[in-house]
Amino acid sequence: MIHFVKINTEEELLENWLDPAVPHMSMCFQQTKLEQCVIMKGQTYATYEPLELTETMTWSTINGPVTVPPGIYFVHPNKEDI
DSSP states (O other): OOEEEEEOSGGGGGOEEOOTTSTTOOEEOSOSSGGGSEEETTEEEEEEOOEEESSOEEEEETTEEEEEOSEEEOOOTTEEOO
């Protein structure tokens, strides 16, 4: 499911955010330029898709395996329901 976050500047598109439940990973927006963003009701929105797991997954990292249970991860704190 695509999530929307209202933004004002192109610099905001460079943002990465973390989820403490999924170490050694980060999330970013799908757009890199303002003209790629969605305009709705005069507002500019960047989009992203959170990590949605329906079953437990394990990743190998340089720091050892990471196991994450089912759930939705990397939800941006400023997500808006549109």
